[in-house]
Amino acid sequence: MSRISTSAEDVRWDLSELSPGAEEARAEWTGLVARATAFASGNRGTVAALDAAGLRALLDECDVVMQDLARLAVYGSSRVNMDAADVEANDLATFARDRVAEAENELLFLDLEWIALDDGPAEALLASAELAPHAHKLRLLREEKPYVLTEPEEQALNARAPSVASWAALHDRQIATLEIPFDAGDGVEPHSVNLLLSLLFRPEREIRLGALAALYEGLEPRTEVLASCYDALVGDRLGLDRVRGFADPMQPTNMQNEVDAATVDAMMAATVESYGLGRRWFEAKARMLGLGKLHLADQYAPVGEGRDFPWTEAVEIVDSSFDAFSPRLSEIFRSCLEAGHVDAASRAGKASGAYCTTVTKEILPLVLLNYTGRFRDVVTLAHEFGHAAHGALALERQTFRSHRTGLALAEVPSTFAQLVAADYLLEHESDPQTRTALVVDRLEQAMAAIFRQVVFARFEQRAYALRAEGRTLTPERLSEIWFEENSEYYGDAVELPEAYRLGWSYVPHFIHVRFYTYAYAFAHLLALLLHGRYREDPETFVPLYLDLLASGGSASPADLVAPFGIDLAAAGTWRAAYDHFEVLLEQAEALADA
Numbered sequence: 023m024s025r026i027s028t029s030a031e032d033v034r035w036d037l038s039e040l041s042p043g044a045e046e047a048r049a050e051w052t053g054l055v056a057r058a059t060a061f062a063s064g065n066r067g068t069v070a071a072l073d074a075a076g077l078r079a080l081l082d083e084c085d086v087v088m089q090d091l092a093r094l095a096v097y098g099s100s101r102v103n104m105d106a107a108d109v110e111a112n113d114l115a116t117f118a119r120d121r122v123a124e125a126e127n128e129l130l131f132l133d134l135e136w137i138a139l140d141d142g143p144a145e146a147l148l149a150s151a152e153l154a155p156h157a158h159k160l161r162l163l164r165e166e167k168p169y170v171l172t173e174p175e176e177q178a179l180n181a182r183a184p185s186v187a188s189w190a191a192l193h194d195r196q197i198a199t200l201e202i203p204f205d206a207g208d209g210v211e212p213h214s215v216n217l218l219l220s221l222l223f224r225p226e227r228e229i230r231l232g233a234l235a236a237l238y239e240g241l242e243p244r245t246e247v248l249a250s251c252y253d254a255l256v257g258d259r260l261g262l263d264r265v266r267g268f269a270d271p272m273q274p275t276n277m278q279n280e281v282d283a284a285t286v287d288a289m290m291a292a293t294v295e296s297y298g299l300g301r302r303w304f305e306a307k308a309r310m311l312g313l314g315k316l317h318l319a320d321q322y323a324p325v326g327e328g329r330d331f332p333w334t335e336a337v338e339i340v341d342s343s344f345d346a347f348s349p350r351l352s353e354i355f356r357s358c359l360e361a362g363h364v365d366a367a368s369r370a371g372k373a374s375g376a377y378c379t380t381v382t383k384e385i386l387p388l389v390l391l392n393y394t395g396r397f398r399d400v401v402t403l404a405h406e407f408g409h410a411a412h413g414a415l416a417l418e419r420q421t422f423r424s425h426r427t428g429l430a431l432a433e434v435p436s437t438f439a440q441l442v443a444a445d446y447l448l449e450h451e452s453d454p455q456t457r458t459a460l461v462v463d464r465l466e467q468a469m470a471a472i473f474r475q476v477v478f479a480r481f482e483q484r485a486y487a488l489r490a491e492g493r494t495l496t497p498e499r500l501s502e503i504w505f506e507e508n509s510e511y512y513g514d515a516v517e518l519p520e521a522y523r524l525g526w527s528y529v530p531h532f533i534h535v536r537f538y539t540y541a542y543a544f545a546h547l548l549a550l551l552l553h554g555r556y557r558e559d560p561e562t563f564v565p566l567y568l569d570l571l572a573s574g575g576s577a578s579p580a581d582l583v584a585p586f587g588i589d590l591a592a593a594g595t596w597r598a599a600y601d602h603f604e605v606l607l608e609q610a611e612a613l614a615d616a
């Protein structure tokens with residue numbers, strides 16, 4: 023009997039493979055921490071003396087413990103994400119967070135002792151066949167070595183973590199507690215920042231213009247505090263960079279993404295060169311909406327009324343589009359559905375948005391959605407299963423330690439899956455309004471992922487440079503560089519209201535992870551390039567692509583895409599990605615001028 027359901031409401035997570043229940047999970051946690059402790063006390067201090075086979079055995083044993091940790095941690099967080107009001111689940115998640123910290127502290131010795139080895143013996147070990155499955159991640163750990171300080175120094179730095187985190191918490195609280203009065207048609211009501219932002223997707227222009235104006239009016243009184251939080255965090259990060267010896271404020275993020283500065287520069291420079299493509303769409307969209315010029319509030323105005331897609335049709339679309347690409351992908355998709363690893367419908371208390379999480383080598387990934395039947399939800403379903411296919415194939419071939427990639431690569435398979443599903447939809451959809459909505463949505467998603475995120479990263483570069491010169495990041499200075507960077511992108515094609523100067527003030531990425539945003543641009547452009555290669559020569563492409571997925575995080579992004587003839591450091595690579603972007607743009611422009 024198939025467990026593929028006919029309605030999204032019936033599609034719920036079955037977490038029994040992860041744990042039979044909260045009580046059993048607690049008991050298992052206690053045992054697991056004891057196992058991690060025993061593992062550490064039995065092996066601490068031995069790493070330097072191990073040969074390749076010995077180190078391999080230790081890493082493999084650690085891999086098993088890490089998977090049990092992951093399984094129980096995902097069980098706890100998934101229970102909460104299914105129902106935030108579930109007291110038992112919340113207690114378990116709190117309990118689990120503490121146990122994860124305890125167990126991870128126990129396992130830490132392995133990485134530290136590995137980093138402590140001299141280069142000669144470490145290189146000899148890395149060259150051995152035994153360590154090949156772990157080699158790349160082991161190399162990455164050693165790349166951090168020059169920036170790691172002595173243990174007491176690291177402990178002293180760690181001791182500041184809570185007070186540094188309170189700047190971020192203050193920023194989050196300032197945004198989360200903001201209640202801005204606005205009338206969206208039902209009388210004046212308090213609106214959160216997120217609610218006002220969601221109104222920018224409404225068809226009524228008055229509501230969009232009003233929501234944007236209200237947002238910045240509401241943020242204005244808080245900008246002094248918001249800027250002070252950012253100033254403190256940027257100052258702290260620059261100070262840490264000096265102590266650790268990082269040459270550039272982007273270097274820690276680049277290292278996490280496993281891309282070098284030259285590659286990021288080439289990608290960002292090609293993007294700035296291509297800002298004009300974005301402006302071409304804004305001009306076309308103004309024509310579509312019957313406006314002389316687009317206002318910033320019209321940026322996400324809906325174009326075309328897409329029809330609804332029942333759950334079974336969404337499943338059919340993703341299944342068929344994946345199957346046409348490679349039966350392997352649709353097999354993973356159906357296996358996840360049949361195993362109860364998809365939670366589809368929106369419910370009160372359920373986490374918002376959509377995500378995919380891997381669990382272990384034995385257990386398929388879990389996908390959470392908030393499926394409402396809009397065509398965009400179908401695209402999201404494909405996106406999350408791009409992640410799931412990546413996770414499942416990587417876990418099949420790699421060690422647990424080696425399955426995960428940095429963000430820059432992680433968003434490639436999901437974006438690619440989205441493009442494959444959109445192709446399929448456009449090939450089969452006959453409703454003209456839905457086709458219009460699809461073509462426009464595909465382009466606007468690309469623009470939001472690429473241009474906007476690069477504008478964000480360029481704003482950050484200038485903010486860090488100002489602060490490094492010893493200038494305080496005041497609201498006035500931040501507003502100025504924000505407006506300049508945005509004006510360069512939007513140009514004359516979009517009317518930017520004066521109040522948009524405060525656009526920097528609520529972006530959480532600036533506060534939480536510096537230069538986080540460029541990875542989205544990187545991944546989207548890379549997915550467009552790969553998609554172009556697929557369309558040119560599917561027969562050669564598909565096996566190489568499945569190999570890329572199964573490689574997980576076992577090599578750097580540059581090495582992983584080399585088999586496709588893609589050189590990430592070459593400026594021509596990124597310019598070629600914009601040729602593919604231009605095809606999407608031309609399809610959308612054709613609709614505007616039809």
Ligand SMILES: [Zn+2]
Nearest residue numbers: 405409433436
């Ligand atoms: Zn994603």
